[in-house]
Amino acid sequence: MAENIINNDIVKEENLVYKKTPLLTDKPLSYCPGCGHGTAHRLVTEVIEELNAQDSTLGVAPVGCSVLAYEFMDIDMQQAAHGRAPALATALKRLYPEHYVFTYQGDGDLAAIGTAETIHACNRGENITIIFVNNGIYGMTGGQMAPTTLPGMKSSTSPYGREVETMGAPLKMTELVAQLPGTYYVTRQAVHTPAAVRKAKKAIKKAFENQKLKKGLSFVEIVSNCNSGWKMTPNQANQWMVDNMFPYYPLGDIKVPEE
Amino acid sequence: MKELRLMKGNEAIAEAAIRAGVDGYFGYPITPQSEVLEYLTLQKPEERTGMVVLQAESEVAAINMVYAGAGAGKMVMTSSSSPGISLKQEGITYIAGAELPCMILNVVRGGPGLGTIQPAQSDYFQAVKGGGHGDYKMIVLAPASVQEMYDFVELSYDLAFKYRTPVMILSDGAIGQMMEKVEIGEQKTRLTDAEVKEKCPWATTGKDANRERNIITSLDLDSNKQEIFNHKLQAKYKEIEEAEVRFEEIETEDAEYLFVAYGTSSRICQKSIQLARAKGLKVGLLRPITLFPFPSKRLKELSKQVKGILSVEMSAGQMVEDVKLAVECSIPVEHFGRMGGIIPSPGEVVEALEQKFL
Numbered sequence: 001m002a003e004n005i006i007n008n009d010i011v012k013e014e015n016l017v018y019k020k021t022p023l024l025t026d027k028p029l030s031y032c033p034g035c036g037h038g039t040a041h042r043l044v045t046e047v048i049e050e051l052n053a054q055d056s057t058l059g060v061a062p063v064g065c066s067v068l069a070y071e072f073m074d075i076d077m078q079q080a081a082h083g084r085a086p087a088l089a090t091a092l093k094r095l096y097p098e099h100y101v102f103t104y105q106g107d108g109d110l111a112a113i114g115t116a117e118t119i120h121a122c123n124r125g126e127n128i129t130i131i132f133v134n135n136g137i138y139g140m141t142g143g144q145m146a147p148t149t150l151p152g153m154k155s156s157t158s159p160y161g162r163e164v165e166t167m168g169a170p171l172k173m174t175e176l177v178a179q180l181p182g183t184y185y186v187t188r189q190a191v192h193t194p195a196a197v198r199k200a201k202k203a204i205k206k207a208f209e210n211q212k213l214k215k216g217l218s219f220v221e222i223v224s225n226c227n228s229g230w231k232m233t234p235n236q237a238n239q240w241m242v243d244n245m246f247p248y249y250p251l252g253d254i255k256v257p258e259e
Numbered sequence: 260m261k262e263l264r265l266m267k268g269n270e271a272i273a274e275a276a277i278r279a280g281v282d283g284y285f286g287y288p289i290t291p292q293s294e295v296l297e298y299l300t301l302q303k304p305e306e307r308t309g310m311v312v313l314q315a316e317s318e319v320a321a322i323n324m325v326y327a328g329a330g331a332g333k334m335v336m337t338s339s340s341s342p343g344i345s346l347k348q349e350g351i352t353y354i355a356g357a358e359l360p361c362m363i364l365n366v367v368r369g370g371p372g373l374g375t376i377q378p379a380q381s382d383y384f385q386a387v388k389g390g391g392h393g394d395y396k397m398i399v400l401a402p403a404s405v406q407e408m409y410d411f412v413e414l415s416y417d418l419a420f421k422y423r424t425p426v427m428i429l430s431d432g433a434i435g436q437m438m439e440k441v442e443i444g445e446q447k448t449r450l451t452d453a454e455v456k457e458k459c460p461w462a463t464t465g466k467d468a469n470r471e472r473n474i475i476t477s478l479d480l481d482s483n484k485q486e487i488f489n490h491k492l493q494a495k496y497k498e499i500e501e502a503e504v505r506f507e508e509i510e511t512e513d514a515e516y517l518f519v520a521y522g523t524s525s526r527i528c529q530k531s532i533q534l535a536r537a538k539g540l541k542v543g544l545l546r547p548i549t550l551f552p553f554p555s556k557r558l559k560e561l562s563k564q565v566k567g568i569l570s571v572e573m574s575a576g577q578m579v580e581d582v583k584l585a586v587e588c589s590i591p592v593e594h595f596g597r598m599g600g601i602i603p604s605p606g607e608v609v610e611a612l613e614q615k616f617l
Binding site for chain 2: 067078080
């Protein structure tokens, strides 16, 4: 009878169908419930585990919601000044060319204050991986307008909606960096459904494996939600993302290496 | 056998970096220090020692590359001149906050703003008092010759790694551009990655199974912990002040008046001493070699011997404040300086001494 089953009867090795990768620490995530960062963190650490690269991976955390990424990933990491992560990763890769080096950045960090560092790291073809989580808003600082905020989208600094005439159009960094000869693999993914998660995982793994080829930078955008900043429930936010973010930021590979 | 070369100050720094076994240089062109990057690229250090040399997209990117390299335990450096050093302040305070060792060269030019490309000493406050935000300091070395440009490279790294702190070589456009005879040291081998791991167990070199992960950050959201960290930093600066003061004295034994000057100004003052003494004025020079830590104790002692101190700087008067603090108003302290990229003549300095004290 169901009521006679206690927890210890269930939590047994043979019943395990899913567990967290050991490369995620036990520290509770600081992200809002429903946020895509947790899944993105998991995918990055799973890939590092699968590559057996805990001792040969150097990560760079940004300023933004994922500023504390180093608290959650059990690898050596550096925390960068706002926007400078690709500069850090450049130096790390040049000084440790056999290590896997990645940055994990949000859209304020990568597409606003770090535009120069991003474009030039891409243009130099640094053999690094950039994970770019785009939720169209500054989450950490409280929901301000980002370069990626959609036209008409409300934020705490565009309270009447983003006016393209005065605030510019949302910046499609991923399409932009795909134009540069230094990028080798550029893709846009999401983590809102199991199918999307599986695809994103494949993309991240490819982006890491590419580092061994030394053919240039791999760039993975993950379009994500910000239910707190968007002032929605997690489900509403995911639906809003599908209805509004995906048309502007279509998912899929943008630049794929020739076979 | 000694190897002697005729070199520019900027070239001497670059050659010293290669020979000291520096792992990485990250820079951006700006007059009057572009020879550092030019010399390094011409020398192919990637072939000579495996040193990484990278022209970054900006001074901001370059200093953040230095942050990363230092955080990974490597010997790294950048160089720039005043406007570029202003841009680097963000990175420098992060480097201080994360307690990372590195060397930063400032070949100072006149300011403010774009100012001029001629030599000045008007970045003293920025270098010595912090420059970036937050309570931090860095060790500041002031070379007065091309030889010292060369020698201070290794000294910088000794101090930087000993205290895990950024070290600035505060030069100026004259020292950077002028050519002098330099005695070149031997080529040192760069440390292997295994040696870096051993030397810097705190560095992000890749998390081995036998240690906790290493994190390089200057962030602590817990104010109590951040204050404890601030106290730790201040204790380190106190230790540096106790142990690392360096200065040179010239003709101070019988001096009745004292010049205090560093870098190019100290070279001018040496000639001024000769001119003054020919007139019967007993003048000596205290040349701070470390601007932080400042030779305050020695100045206090000398203040009991001399009647007045003239701080000679190519600025509106910055170091003079530290001289006054050191002697605690016990004797008159005056400033003489030229600005805008002008180097004072030895005669001008003597005239200033006479006007202010006689």
